[in-house]
Amino acid sequence: DLAADRAALVSLRSSVGGRTLFWNITQLSPCSWAGVTCEGNRVVVLRLPGVALSGQLPTGIFANLTQLHTLSLRLNALTGELPSDLAACANLRNLYLQGNLLSGEIPEFLFSLRDLVRLNLGENNFTGEISAGFQNFTRLRTLYLENNRLSGSIPDLKLEKLEQFNVSNNVLNGSIPERFKAFDSSSFLGNSLCGKPLANACITAENSSSIVVPSSPTDSGNGSKRKKLSGGAIAGIVIGSVIGFFLIVLILMFLCRKKGSKKSRSIDIASIKQQELVIPGEKPIGELENANGNGYSVAAAAAAAMVGNGKGVGEVNGAGAKKLVFFGKASRVFDLEDLLRASAEVLGKGTFGTAYKAVLEVGTIVAVKRLKDVTISDREFKEKIEMVGAVDQENLVPLRAYYYSRDEKLLVYDYMPMGSLSALLHGNKGAGRTPLNWEIRSGIALGAARGIQYLHSQGPNVSHGNIKSSNILLTQNYEARVSDFGLAHLVGPSSTPNRVAGYRAPEVTDPRRVSQKADVYSFGVLLLELLTGKPPTHALLNEEGVDLPRWVQSIVREEWTSEVFDLELLRYQNVEEEMVQLLQLGIDCAAQYPDNRPSMSEVTSRIEELCRSSQREEQDLQLDVVDVDDNSSR
Numbered sequence: 001d002l003a004a005d006r007a008a009l010v011s012l013r014s015s016v017g018g019r020t021l022f023w024n025i026t027q028l029s030p031c032s033w034a035g036v037t038c039e040g041n042r043v044v045v046l047r048l049p050g051v052a053l054s055g056q057l058p059t060g061i062f063a064n065l066t067q068l069h070t071l072s073l074r075l076n077a078l079t080g081e082l083p084s085d086l087a088a089c090a091n092l093r094n095l096y097l098q099g100n101l102l103s104g105e106i107p108e109f110l111f112s113l114r115d116l117v118r119l120n121l122g123e124n125n126f127t128g129e130i131s132a133g134f135q136n137f138t139r140l141r142t143l144y145l146e147n148n149r150l151s152g153s154i155p156d157l158k159l160e161k162l163e164q165f166n167v168s169n170n171v172l173n174g175s176i177p178e179r180f181k182a183f184d185s186s187s188f189l190g191n192s193l194c195g196k197p198l199a200n201a202c203i204t205a206e207n208s209s210s211i212v213v214p215s216s217p218t219d220s221g222n223g224s225k226r227k228k229l230s231g232g233a234i235a236g237i238v239i240g241s242v243i244g245f246f247l248i249v250l251i252l253m254f255l256c257r258k259k260g261s262k263k264s265r266s267i268d269i270a271s272i273k274q275q276e277l278v279i280p281g282e283k284p285i286g287e288l289e290n291a292n293g294n295g296y297s298v299a300a301a302a303a304a305a306m307v308g309n310g311k312g313v314g315e316v317n318g319a320g321a322k323k324l325v326f327f328g329k330a331s332r333v334f335d336l337e338d339l340l341r342a343s344a345e346v347l348g349k350g351t352f353g354t355a356y357k358a359v360l361e362v363g364t365i366v367a368v369k370r371l372k373d374v375t376i377s378d379r380e381f382k383e384k385i386e387m388v389g390a391v392d393q394e395n396l397v398p399l400r401a402y403y404y405s406r407d408e409k410l411l412v413y414d415y416m417p418m419g420s421l422s423a424l425l426h427g428n429k430g431a432g433r434t435p436l437n438w439e440i441r442s443g444i445a446l447g448a449a450r451g452i453q454y455l456h457s458q459g460p461n462v463s464h465g466n467i468k469s470s471n472i473l474l475t476q477n478y479e480a481r482v483s484d485f486g487l488a489h490l491v492g493p494s495s496t497p498n499r500v501a502g503y504r505a506p507e508v509t510d511p512r513r514v515s516q517k518a519d520v521y522s523f524g525v526l527l528l529e530l531l532t533g534k535p536p537t538h539a540l541l542n543e544e545g546v547d548l549p550r551w552v553q554s555i556v557r558e559e560w561t562s563e564v565f566d567l568e569l570l571r572y573q574n575v576e577e578e579m580v581q582l583l584q585l586g587i588d589c590a591a592q593y594p595d596n597r598p599s600m601s602e603v604t605s606r607i608e609e610l611c612r613s614s615q616r617e618e619q620d621l622q623l624d625v626v627d628v629d630d631n632s633s634r
């Protein structure tokens with residue numbers, strides 16, 4: 001009686017052999033076990049690494065698991081040949097059988113699993129030659145065959161996508177085919193192979209007289225093959241090395257100089273940028289005329305009236321007559337009077353104050369942020385806010401206007417109708433929830449990365465300082481817009497609630513001094529949140545959250561990678577590769593040491609590349625569907 005929990009599985013480790021366990025899996029619904037992920041009632045991921053499975057895998061199990069996407073039986077004691085019904089798992093992408101006692105030739109039926117992306121058959125007792133059938137795996141990225149007893153030569157397989165390859169410690173011989181030469185020599189050691197990347201060249205008619213051929217393990221007793229280098233070859237090597245050495249020294253000197261000159265030029269880039277960013281000639285709205293020729297009169301109480309701190313609209317036109325200042329030419333579609341008459345509703349309280357949604361009488365909707373704890377001087381505030389207002393990039397929420405008085409500071413933004421990524425991910429978990437597919441999530445990741453990259457491109461000291469999912473807002477089409485940039489420098493440190501804690505890089509001590517690399521860290525956490533659907537530490541009220549970088553890394557280390565993804569994403573199996581790449585990028589960004597993190601421009605190009613690749617996958621899939629339809633109609 002296999003109870004549906006991990007405890008039962010663990011207690012079975014030592015007492016039950018593979019046969020019984022597998023037999024039962026086909027009869028029960030194992031969907032709630034750790035290591036087993038199901039979609040509907042079909043098993044898509046089956047992972048039983050290191051659970052003491054032994055004996056031969058019986059035929060008949062896999063015929064019932066046709067939706068399998070990942071099968072991991074690593075580090076068990078399975079023996080014998082692979083069962084032929086494994087061929088029924090036509091959706092299989094990841095097959096990990098490493099570290100068992102499987103034997104016999106790698107069976108031909110395996111090559112019918114054409115969608116395999118990762119194949120690990122290492123550390124078994126497989127014999128025979130490496131079949132040309134591997135050629136069928138056109139999507140293969142990982143092929144591990146090390147520590148078996150495979151013989152013969154390596155066929156010239158045209159596996160365009162292969163990234164990881166290892167055939168070390170077999171009994172292979174012959175030359176390493178051209179397309180495998182790019183892999184590290186450690187992938188080929190412990191065989192009788194020759195040619196690059198190994199140090200021992202292959203003996204050909206031309207070079208047999210001048211090249212030393214170190215004896216391989218199999219011909220170690222045959223000293224007659226040792227030949228000495230010719231004088232010309234030695235001279236060539238020496239001259240080549242000397243030239244190479246000087247070239248490296250020259251390049252290093254050049255680089256050092258470049259770095260030095262950059263440093264001296266970058267002095268006060270921030271202030272230069274500031275000048276570039278200011279739009280000259282902006283008039284406060286109070287100085288503009290409305291259609292009736294009357295000037296607008298605005299006072300500090302405008303803010304209070306709208307945000308409901310007790311004063312009415314009638315008290316707005318009081319003393320002080322400070323002005324609402326707009327940015328940009330095309331944005332004056334409403335005026336301050338409209339704003340004052342607007343109905344307002346609270347969107348939420350954040351680090352810098354409270355945000356309101358204001359619906360103007362003409363129907364225009366804006367978001368208004370009422371800042372608190374602004375500690376800097378008037379001049380400094382205006383300088384900084386005008387820099388923010390001048391920023392114009394499609395992935396950033398534009399600041400349309402600001403209002404400044406001693407008691408009130410208001411910022412007017414475009415209202416983003418779909419709310420924040422945080423609300424979308426963690427808000428409505430019920431039936432009416434918008435499913436967030438891979439296309440939407442990867443698009444959001446790309447848009448947000450582009451927005452942050454743009455900010456970083458404004459100067460080495462320009463950073464966002466508060467990257468988190470509630471600051472990634474969404475348009476009607478779920479395009480990402482980064483908000484709240486430039487505000488971290490305006491408010492005092494005391495006002496920062498710890499809701500940002502899970503995103504903050506470990507080296508940040510002052511929230512007003514957040515480096516670009518610290519932004520990259522926060523963006524990494526955001527990527528992990530986007531892919532796992534889990535909030536980071538303290539990101540939500542009343543929820544503790546998880547230390548996302550640590551949690552994800554611990555799971556990836558255990559090769560349970562698929563388990564970290566939000567269940568909603570698991571159905572997009574054709575792009576799992578890209579999902580894993582985005583996850584890896586998140587992990588890279590959230591590296592402990594700032595120097596180990598990529599720059600935002602690198603981050604953006606990596607996301608662009610994986611978005612392109614998933615679009616290709618999507619097109620392939622559509623073509624496949626067309627093919628199937630064609631075949632069935634014939």
Ligand SMILES: Nc1ncnc2c1ncn2[C@@H]1O[C@H](COP(=O)(O)OP(=O)(O)OP(=O)(O)O)[C@@H](O)[C@H]1O
Nearest residue numbers: 347348349350351352355367413414415416420470
């Ligand atoms: N322009 C906008 N359009 C739509 N919703 C917005 C807009 N600006 C803010 N919001 C929403 O209002 C709420 C409060 O935002 P606010 O930026 O004040 O706080 P926060 O993002 O939670 O924290 P922080 O101040 O640290 O950024 C958030 O849910 C946010 O998504």
